[in-house]
Amino acid sequence: MEELRSAERADEPEVTSPAAGGLPAPPPSLDRARSLPHEKVPSVLTRLDMGEVSPTKGFVRSTSLPSEQEQYEECEEGRRRRRTSSVDGVEVARITEERAEETEEGSLSIRVWCAFVRAMGWGVWVVIATNCVSTAGYLLSALWIGHWPELSEQMGTTDALLVYALISFSIVVFTAMRLLVFQYSSLRLSRNMHQKALWAVIRSPMAWHDTTPTGRVVNRFSSDLQKVDTDLQNNVVGLLRSMFDMLASFLVVLFVVPLIFVVVVPTLAAYFWIQKLYRKSGREIQRMASKSYSPIYQGVDEAINGVATIRAYEKQQYFSGRTAARVSRSVRLDLTLQGCQRWLGFRLKMLGACISSMVALLVVLHAYLGPLGRSISGPAAGVALRYAQQLSNALESILNNLTSTEQCLVAVERLTTYSEMPDEGELETQEALSSVEGSVRFENVFMRYRPELPTVLKGLTFSIPGGSSLGVVGRTGAGKSSLLQALFRMCPIESGTIHLYGKDVSGLGLHTLRKALAIIPQDPVGFTGTVRFNLDPFMQNDDTRIWGELEKVQLKAHFEAKAEGLGFMVTAGGENLSVGQRQLLCCARALIRGARILVLDEATASVDFTTDALIQQVLRKEVETQQLTTITIAHRISTILGADRVLVMEEGQAAEFGPTQDLAATPTSKFAALVTAAQAAEKRKKNAI
Ligand SMILES: Nc1ncnc2c1ncn2[C@@H]1O[C@H](COP(=O)(O)OP(=O)(O)OP(=O)(O)O)[C@@H](O)[C@H]1O
Numbered sequence: 153m154e155e156l157r158s159a160e161r162a163d164e165p166e167v168t169s170p171a172a173g174g175l176p177a178p179p180p181s182l183d184r185a186r187s188l189p190h191e192k193v194p195s196v197l198t199r200l201d202m203g204e205v206s207p208t209k210g211f212v213r214s215t216s217l218p219s220e221q222e223q224y225e226e227c228e229e230g231r232r233r234r235r236t237s238s239v240d241g242v243e244v245a246r247i248t249e250e251r252a253e254e255t256e257e258g259s260l261s262i263r264v265w266c267a268f269v270r271a272m273g274w275g276v277w278v279v280i281a282t283n284c285v286s287t288a289g290y291l292l293s294a295l296w297i298g299h300w301p302e303l304s305e306q307m308g309t310t311d312a313l314l315v316y317a318l319i320s321f322s323i324v325v326f327t328a329m330r331l332l333v334f335q336y337s338s339l340r341l342s343r344n345m346h347q348k349a350l351w352a353v354i355r356s357p358m359a360w361h362d363t364t365p366t367g368r369v370v371n372r373f374s375s376d377l378q379k380v381d382t383d384l385q386n387n388v389v390g391l392l393r394s395m396f397d398m399l400a401s402f403l404v405v406l407f408v409v410p411l412i413f414v415v416v417v418p419t420l421a422a423y424f425w426i427q428k429l430y431r432k433s434g435r436e437i438q439r440m441a442s443k444s445y446s447p448i449y450q451g452v453d454e455a456i457n458g459v460a461t462i463r464a465y466e467k468q469q470y471f472s473g474r475t476a477a478r479v480s481r482s483v484r485l486d487l488t489l490q491g492c493q494r495w496l497g498f499r500l501k502m503l504g505a506c507i508s509s510m511v512a513l514l515v516v517l518h519a520y521l522g523p524l525g526r527s528i529s530g531p532a533a534g535v536a537l538r539y540a541q542q543l544s545n546a547l548e549s550i551l552n553n554l555t556s557t558e559q560c561l562v563a564v565e566r567l568t569t570y571s572e573m574p575d576e577g578e579l580e581t582q583e584a585l586s587s588v589e590g591s592v593r594f595e596n597v598f599m600r601y602r603p604e605l606p607t608v609l610k611g612l613t614f615s616i617p618g619g620s621s622l623g624v625v626g627r628t629g630a631g632k633s634s635l636l637q638a639l640f641r642m643c644p645i646e647s648g649t650i651h652l653y654g655k656d657v658s659g660l661g662l663h664t665l666r667k668a669l670a671i672i673p674q675d676p677v678g679f680t681g682t683v684r685f686n687l688d689p690f691m692q693n694d695d696t697r698i699w700g701e702l703e704k705v706q707l708k709a710h711f712e713a714k715a716e717g718l719g720f721m722v723t724a725g726g727e728n729l730s731v732g733q734r735q736l737l738c739c740a741r742a743l744i745r746g747a748r749i750l751v752l753d754e755a756t757a758s759v760d761f762t763t764d765a766l767i768q769q770v771l772r773k774e775v776e777t778q779q780l781t782t783i784t785i786a787h788r789i790s791t792i793l794g795a796d797r798v799l800v801m802e803e804g805q806a807a808e809f810g811p812t813q814d815l816a817a818t819p820t821s822k823f824a825a826l827v828t829a830a831q832a833a834e835k836r837k838k839n840a841i
């Protein structure tokens with residue numbers, strides 16, 4: 153990503169040159185977009201490798217909307233290039249994940265069927281048992297009707313009717329029982345699948361989140377889960393029902409017309425052959441169709457997040473064309489699947505018609521078949537014909553339901569893959585952080601984000617005592633934020649040790665570790681909900697404390713002026729607050745947690761000098777009164793001049809580390825050079841004004 157950003161910057165002169173066919177200079181809002189952390193930069197800026205932006209010619213304004221096919225091919229071409237790209241590690245990793253998804257092919261593994269049966273629990277067995285009983289009831293009722301003349305003669309019509317009514321009633325009871333138990337088990341299955349997959353996603357390592365497009369996750373939690381919620385239940389109910397129906401009908405027809413055996417065997421072989429052909433392609437098309445939704449969700453998500461950039465570069469047509477191409481691809485797959493289903497339906501109907509006509513023929517011919525035949529009474533012939541129809545319907549329904557169940561099990565398979573992902577580590581351990589002093593020590597720490605990526609921390613070593621403050625400076629990409637990733641164990645370190653309160657963090661539970669730390673991030677995050685919820689989501693503090701923290705960050709007056717007070721609703725992402733206010737809110741949120749170690753990653757980069765000074769003042773007071781340990785990453789040198797120590801980072805290492813005043817006073821130090829450069833820049837700015 154970083155390479156893409158630099159490539160994009162390198163392109164700027166040509167991009168802004170209308171003579172070169174490029175767009176006019178982007179509006180200031182775009183500069184803000186560029187200054188966002190790379191994971192937030194709207195995707196259009198990262199599209200250099202996808203074909204729509206030429207690295208040599210800049211943006212080429214399209215005069216007409218490319219055809220759907222062109223748009224799609226463009227996307228695919230971009231994807232292919234990304235597959236072969238080994239420059240940008242992020243993309244390489246993404247492709248690894250995509251490939252893993254593509255390898256799910258062939259028949260569904262027994263593991264998926266087992267996962268399904270396990271998740272359904274005892275309900276499956278109850279459903280099978282009740283099915284057996286109700287099928288026996290159906291059989292009995294058919295035979296009862298088949299022998300009605302003899303039975304009504306022997307028992308009397310009323311008694312025969314009574315027995316028939318009893319049989320029918322028991323069928324109703326067992327059918328109702330079967331449906332109830334099945335609904336209950338299905339509900340449990342959906343809930344289990346959802347909870348397991350959701351928990352696995354929440355607990356998965358950051359590397360997984362970095363490399364998995366949101367659209368893919370949304371797809372699994374929407375259309376895949378919906379299949380498990382509704383379609384799967386209906387298909388399994390239908391499958392079990394039709395299997396028992398088939399068995400019952402076959403036995404009835406066989407009982408009345410034994411010669412049907414000769415017809416049924418080759419017909420079953422034909423059924424088997426047809427279903428084999430269909431299931432193979434149906435399953436794979438279903439897999440492709442399931443996957444085809446992910447880029448659609450992804451595209452919508454990208455377009456919403458990057459709407460300002462898309463408008464600035466006038467790429468609306470490209471994005472809508474791309475979405476249309478993706479939708480079209482998905483619809484094509486759905487239509488293909490439906491075509492396959494029609495193909496199957498036609499053949500099954502033909503075979504069904506074959507069975508029914510053969511039964512009718514055999515019923516008529518039976519009397520003439522010599523030793524093989526016997527005369528069939530009128531009611532028995534009626535029963536045989538009715539059940540022959542049911543037999544062909546049941547066979548058709550088995551195949552339909554089996555293939556649909558398999559297609560729904562593709563969704564189970566996809567959700568099971570999520571549930572089985574490795575998590576990021578234990579949450580709670582015996583080890584606890586009891587000391588009040590938040591000392592931090594890094595010893596020769598090496599870290600890389602993923603095995604295929606280069607090392608970003610290369611033997612980082614420093615140590616600060618509890619209750620002190622550390623300022624971290626360094627060029628973009630020096631590894632400052634990576635230091636925090638390692639401290640929070642967002643990304644596991646390769647070697648070296650990190651000690652917090654004198655304890656090795658690798659032995660701590662993630663909850664224990666993260667509770668001891670509070671962060672004010674570069675990109676302030678507001679949650680949809682009240683101010684109270686934003687500050688204290690777990691409702692552990694009373695209003696007085698919350699107002700107290702708001703007062704510290706000088707936001708009390710702002711919210712007091714609102715009629716709702718702490719009940720003021722913050723909209724999604726905190727959009728109805730200014731960036732500075734959001735930053736102050738995050739600051740209050742961090743302070744209210746009462747963690748001993750406070751970390752600021754460029755927390756004041758997007759606020760004015762006054763707000764910056766205010767935040768620094770608040771923090772200094774907290775540090776003094778509560779002996780907090782603070783680690784402040786800042787590009788603005790003035791922000792960290794008051795810190796006890798300074799760490800200058802270069803290429804993942806500590807280039808300099810020591811007391812701030814000492815380093816600033818050493819003319820040959822890198823930090824002194826940074827201070828001088830910052831002062832000169834400040835002077836230039838003042839002169840320009
Ligand atoms: N999630 C990630 N996945 C892969 N590589 C990453 C990730 N985050 C950062 N990097 C890489 O790690 C290196 C150090 O990045 P880091 O974010 O730590 O730099 P930084 O010093 O905080 O820069 P800045 O001042 O711009 O915030 C960079 O080369 C970057 O590309």
Ligand SMILES: [Mg+2]
Binds near residue numbers: 632633634753
């Ligand atoms: Mg950073």
